[in-house]
Amino acid sequence: SEEDLVNMEPMLSKEKKEAMKFLNLIIPHTYLVDQQHFAWISCRVVQLSLSHGVCRESAYGFATYGLVICGLLGDYDAGYRMSKLAISLLNRFKATEFHAQVY
Numbered sequence: 001s002e003e004d005l006v007n008m009e010p011m012l013s014k015e016k017k018e019a020m021k022f023l024n025l026i027i028p029h030t031y032l033v034d035q036q037h038f039a040w041i042s043c044r045v046v047q048l049s050l051s052h053g054v055c056r057e058s059a060y061g062f063a064t065y066g067l068v069i070c071g072l073l074g075d076y077d078a079g080y081r082m083s084k085l086a087i088s089l090l091n092r093f094k095a096t097e098f099h100a101q102v103y
Contacts, residue, residue: 002081005062006088011053020048020057027064028101039068056098059089063102 011017023045030038045061066082069075086102089095 002085002088005050005054005085006092008049009053011049011055011058013052016048016052017055017057020045020055020061023048024057024060027060031064038064039072042068054089054092056089056093056095059086059093059095060098060101062086062089 011020023041027038027041027045030041042061042064045058046065049055049058049061062082063086066079066086069082070079083102090098090102
């Protein structure tokens, strides 16, 4: 459930956190240049979050994943749930630097 995802253990690996930061940096560029890579990177951020725990950067990853779900799959309900999850993660980590990207 979304509540379980919000309450997941935090990401502890410094290397994974750095990977998340890098992926979050390139997400907007891939959206403009190559939609397939955008979808792949969004899925990778979610996969890292599910495998290694959530962090500040997970919020933006789930928001972009919601965009992929809406745009590619047409599943607006699931996309909306991902956006609500992203907002919950913003609040959990007080990640104000991602407010513009997530909202």
